[in-house]
Amino acid sequence: MKYLFEKQTKMILESLTFTKTLFAFDFDGTLTPLINEYENAKISDQILELLALLRSFAPVAIVSGRNAKELKTILNFKPTFLVGNNRLVGLDKGNNIDFKYEKICKTWYHDLKEKLFPNEKNDLGISLENKKYSIAIHYRKSRQKKIAKKYIQDVLTGLSSSPKIVWGKSVVNVIPMGAPHKGMALLDVIEKSGCTNAFYIGDDVTDEDVFNLHHSNIIKVRVGLKKNSAAKYYIKNQKEIKNLLLFLTESFCKNSKGH
Numbered sequence: 602m603k604y605l606f607e608k609q610t611k612m613i614l615e616s617l618t619f620t621k622t623l624f625a626f627d628f629d630g631t632l633t634p635l636i637n638e639y640e641n642a643k644i645s646d647q648i649l650e651l652l653a654l655l656r657s658f659a660p661v662a663i664v665s666g667r668n669a670k671e672l673k674t675i676l677n678f679k680p681t682f683l684v685g686n687n688r689l690v691g692l693d694k695g696n697n698i699d700f701k702y703e704k705i706c707k708t709w710y711h712d713l714k715e716k717l718f719p720n721e722k723n724d725l726g727i728s729l730e731n732k733k734y735s736i737a738i739h740y741r742k743s744r745q746k747k748i749a750k751k752y753i754q755d756v757l758t759g760l761s762s763s764p765k766i767v768w769g770k771s772v773v774n775v776i777p778m779g780a781p782h783k784g785m786a787l788l789d790v791i792e793k794s795g796c797t798n799a800f801y802i803g804d805d806v807t808d809e810d811v812f813n814l815h816h817s818n819i820i821k822v823r824v825g826l827k828k829n830s831a832a833k834y835y836i837k838n839q840k841e842i843k844n845l846l847l848f849l850t851e852s853f854c855k856n857s858k859g860h
């Protein structure tokens with residue numbers, strides 16, 4: 602992986618401001634710092650301002666695995682494109698296959714609820730979220746993360762329809778095989794935007810579905826250096842998102858003055 606703010610890479614970034622580029626951002630852990638109360642996540646005023654400025658120059662997408670409804674209520678920004686439930690919001694793709702995934706997730710949700718909260722509660726700080734096409738089990742609030750993780754692992758072994766299990770940052774994603782993911786969603790957004798290039802940044806395991814796309818015109822950036830990531834570039838931490846947005850918006854401003 603290469604650091605995004607090296608001289609050469611900065612030139613590539615700058616060149617994006619001369620071409621038809623879509624700028625796509627993961628939400629949690631990328632635009633917002635990861636917090637224990639994930640339902641209270643908000644984009645800071647400063648990042649919000651920079652995003653709005655960027656959107657005045659180019660299409661901006663927020664790409665999240667969060668439930669679309671919930672995402673709309675917590676998102677204090679109106680992007681050009683919004684992806685929730687790993688699906689482009691507004692793109693009518695509802696079909697039997699989606700229904701099948703939804704049904705599987707519903708069954709899992711009830712199963713997991715019974716097993717994780719046998720007495721209607723759980724002392725390990727675990728919470729369960731039905732994201733329509735996937736289930737998320739959070740344990741960020743847990744004070745005994747190792748025990749919580751082991752507990753979740755045990756519960757997951759009994760699930761039907763052999764799910765794809767993706768361990769993220771204090772969260773486990775339980776996904777039906779073949780269900781929509783961020784990579785598929787981003788391709789839909791690129792197509793809809795009519796852009797020839799895209800920039801994508803994300804911080805977690807589910808973003809690897811974007812990083813693994815075989816698409817040479819996507820600049821893929823990870824928040825945090827990680828050995829086995831398929832992303833080509835990285836920024837050091839979530840705080841650097843500000844520098845990224847500053848750099849992009851300044852480059853756009855410079856361009857527009859030159860014309």
Ligand SMILES: [Mg+2]
Binds near residue numbers: 627629630631805
């Ligand atoms: Mg994230």
